[in-house]
Amino acid sequence: MVPSIIAIAGERDERYAEAIRRIWDQGDVFFPLDLRLSPALQSSQLELVGAHAIMTTDGELHLCEYGHRAMVQDGDAYIVLTSGTTGTPKAVIHTHQSVRSSVEASLAALAFDPKTDRWICALPPAHVGGLSVILRALHTRTPVDILSSFDPIAIEEAQRRGATHISIVRAALATVDISRFKTVLYGAQAPPSDLPKNVVTTYGMTETGSGVVYDGTPLQGVEITFDETSSEILLRAPMLARAYGDGSSLTDRDGYFHSGDLGYFNDEGKLCVKGRITDVVNTGGEKVFPAPVEELLESHPSVREAAIIGVPDPIWGELVTAVIVAEPTASTIPSLAELSELIRAHFEPWVAPRQGFLAPSLPRTNLGKLQRNTLRTLIEQLPKLN
Numbered sequence: 001m002v003p004s005i006i007a008i009a010g011e012r013d014e015r016y017a018e019a020i021r022r023i024w025d026q027g028d029v030f031f032p033l034d035l036r037l038s039p040a041l042q043s044s045q046l047e048l049v050g051a052h053a054i055m056t057t058d059g060e061l062h063l064c065e066y067g068h069r070a071m072v073q074d075g076d077a078y079i080v081l082t083s084g085t086t087g088t089p090k091a092v093i094h095t096h097q098s099v100r101s102s103v104e105a106s107l108a109a110l111a112f113d114p115k116t117d118r119w120i121c122a123l124p125p126a127h128v129g130g131l132s133v134i135l136r137a138l139h140t141r142t143p144v145d146i147l148s149s150f151d152p153i154a155i156e157e158a159q160r161r162g163a164t165h166i167s168i169v170r171a172a173l174a175t176v177d178i179s180r181f182k183t184v185l186y187g188a189q190a191p192p193s194d195l196p197k198n199v200v201t202t203y204g205m206t207e208t209g210s211g212v213v214y215d216g217t218p219l220q221g222v223e224i225t226f227d228e229t230s231s232e233i234l235l236r237a238p239m240l241a242r243a244y245g246d247g248s249s250l251t252d253r254d255g256y257f258h259s260g261d262l263g264y265f266n267d268e269g270k271l272c273v274k275g276r277i278t279d280v281v282n283t284g285g286e287k288v289f290p291a292p293v294e295e296l297l298e299s300h301p302s303v304r305e306a307a308i309i310g311v312p313d314p315i316w317g318e319l320v321t322a323v324i325v326a327e328p329t330a331s332t333i334p335s336l337a338e339l340s341e342l343i344r345a346h347f348e349p350w351v352a353p354r355q356g357f358l359a360p361s362l363p364r365t366n367l368g369k370l371q372r373n374t375l376r377t378l379i380e381q382l383p384k385l386n
Helices: 014-025 039-049 096-110 128-140 152-160 170-174 290-297 336-344 372-381
Strands: 005-008 029-032 053-055 061-063 076-081 091-095 119-121 144-146 165-168 183-187 199-205 210-214 223-226 232-236 257-265 271-276 281-283 286-288 303-313 317-326 355-358
Touching: 005 014, 005 039, 014 029, 014 053, 014 128, 014 144, 029 039, 039 076, 076 096, 076 128, 091 096, 096 128, 096 210, 119 128, 119 152, 128 144, 128 165, 128 210, 223 257, 271 290, 281 303, 281 317, 290 303, 290 336, 303 372, 317 336, 317 372, 336 355
Parallel strands: 005 029, 005 053, 029 076, 119 144, 119 165, 165 183, 183 199, 317 355
Antiparallel strands: 053 061, 076 091, 199 210, 223 232, 232 257, 257 271, 281 286, 303 317
8 A cells, every 4th residue: 555645744842753653653654844934835845745644743634635746655754855955856755764774873873872862853854954863763762852943042951951962054053052962963065173072074965864974984884986087976875765756766777876976085084075066166177166165265254154156157167256244243344355365375276266246145045055056146136345
């Protein structure tokens, strides 16, 4: 019998985990609906996965009808959407086996003790960063503090109640004292170099169900190789999702998932991620990887945020373009020449931006991922740096 697809639409609290358990006990597949979105976008998500019903965290079930259905089958556990930073999100189908593999490999790497350790879920469960926290707690049958939002006060209260583990994103570093946690999972492409020792940097994506590389080391069962031509990271692992919502496979004929990220193993055997293939700026035959350049720009005392993007150009192919958000307390705005000089002191000359813009903020997803395509469409409306 084909499972039903049940969307969970309820507040983020302890009942969320109970709703997942209830749906699984019925033999069905759940979809975490993102209630932060507008009603129109929520409807779009429900249509994309083809939900059969919507369940509130109070257990109420409301039937709904959509013509399209994600191609679920027996053994499937949940559907989750990719972040959609470069276009329309994709529905990704994970199985109970992929969930089990992800949870067990993660907890083994973290030396998680179910008798004394417990998680805080402070990230939205509509994405794997938050959802994987809840799934780990369900698997080990340990308590989990599911917070309605990323609230520093609520996080401190959960710490006092015994919470030892948390997963965070970049924006949280400045708002929460993470030094008191036993372990902090931190997912970011270019993490700061001065993170505390209790922070574990992770690499993963929606298709892997969570991080599959911790501090540069692949988790148990994870195989990594690279495309010989492009250096794209290729992954083969038991925690990979079964398929996309339309039934198409994630992997090539050898079972490898093509991540869309560029990387390499350093001399210590650690995975180093250089950035998304689509983020690389190709200018005059040279490649510019935005992440390390953005980190350097953000070290400038007058720069709060920075983005490096490529803008089409008939001569250079793409112009290296910097977009910055100034610190509110900055007395002056740095000039393009000043920023270029900073970059040339650390990188090759072609890395320096040929144009720059000042923005009030950078467009990001709900998880803080930069939306570069959106930014390219906005720069014409922004003032240029002198």
